Amino acid sequence: MARPFIRTLGGGAACLATALALLAQPYAHAETATWENAHKTGVLRCGAAVAAPYVMRDPATGQYSGYFVDLCRDFAEHVLKVKAQFVDTSWDNQVAGLQSGKWDMAMALNKTPERAQAVAFSVPATDYQISLLINEKNPKFSGAGNSLADYDKAGVTIAVISGTAADKAVSAAVKRATLMRLPGSDETRMALMSRRADVLADANDTNHLFAMANSWTREVLPVPALAKQGVSFALPLGTPAEDLAQLDAYLTQRRESGEIDKLVDKASAEIIAGKKAQ
The missing domain is CATH 3.40.190.10 (Periplasmic binding protein-like II)
Structure with missing residues (x-):
């Protein structure tokens, strides 16, 4: 989809480029x-x-x-x-x-x-970004806010779908917590539900749906944001x-x-x- 840009040198080339651009404008607008x-x-x-x-x-x-x-x-x-x-x-x-x-x-x-x-x-x-889901009664997160550091701690396990954008983003950002890479969303959700994992990291729209259906969860949009677009x-x-x-x-x-x-x-x-x- 990208188009290369051609850098013109010299006054003559610049004038020609300007003239061509002006000629093209009515057609482009139409x-x-x-x-x-x-x-x-x-x-x-x-x-x-x-x-x-x-x-x-x-x-x-x-x-x-x-x-x-x-x-x-x-x-x-x-x-x-x-x-x-x-x-x-x-x-x-x-x-x-x-x-x-x-x-x-x-x-x-x-x-x-x-x-x-x-x-x-x-x-x-x-906005699309990676969000975190936690069990709101998990004592590891008592008083935790939106800072990623509140969840990137020793003794915390973060479930993520292997090979996804979430996996890439979390792997680059997390330094202390343990990552649990699983093959799909069913597996990561079960890990959170069974408390084998403390955190589920996935796309915010997917996590939002799960949070709406499960009142025991809390969704966190971490700061700094992960893979935000x-x-x-x-x-x-x-x-x-x-x-x-x-x-x-x-x-x-x-x-x-x-x-x-x-x-x-x-x-x-x-x-x-x-x-x-x-």
Whole structure:
């Protein structure tokens, strides 16, 4: 997805590059006038790759849900005053679909430096990071807060799925605790439940679901954060600045008001209740 940058030397080359860029601007804007196109067609198309709780699809009805779906629909209907249309796709095709104009926005993409060279990103709607789950009655953590040092102690065992991003992040950060590498999420959860492990380290969205279903747990977002990345909407690379600013203002307001947190809990509750396909 990355594109090489060519460094030009000399005044003549610089002038030529500037002239070519100016000539390209009207065409680029026409190709990426995102909200203008949505207003013309009356539809905002959102690329939908399934991953709960961000994006979910009921196999019986084909209906989409999830908190990124809720945000896309609300932004389309109440800000742009158009309908939201969800286009089924896979994670491998999210960026390519934006570049080829198959949809106007892609939902729930982690903002990475590599992707930022291929698409434009909104401000994050939520953050992905590694969180910690503990038994809130574990005496080892009496008075523990959010500092990673409160859990990185001799005599503490941290369960993690072997070979995952969580394994990589925790291995680099933990110096004193013992790591228990296990093959899957079922094994790490059982280790925490049986108290063979004191801490479960996994993606915050996965841990949040487990914490909602098990009242004896406490979820910790450690400080410093582990493997933190923003989860955003992605748009075509040449999306007009004013369009991005409008989406950013919407997401910022929804996040600061706590509305996105409520949507996350709503989607998580649907999964726990078994009402939606994951």
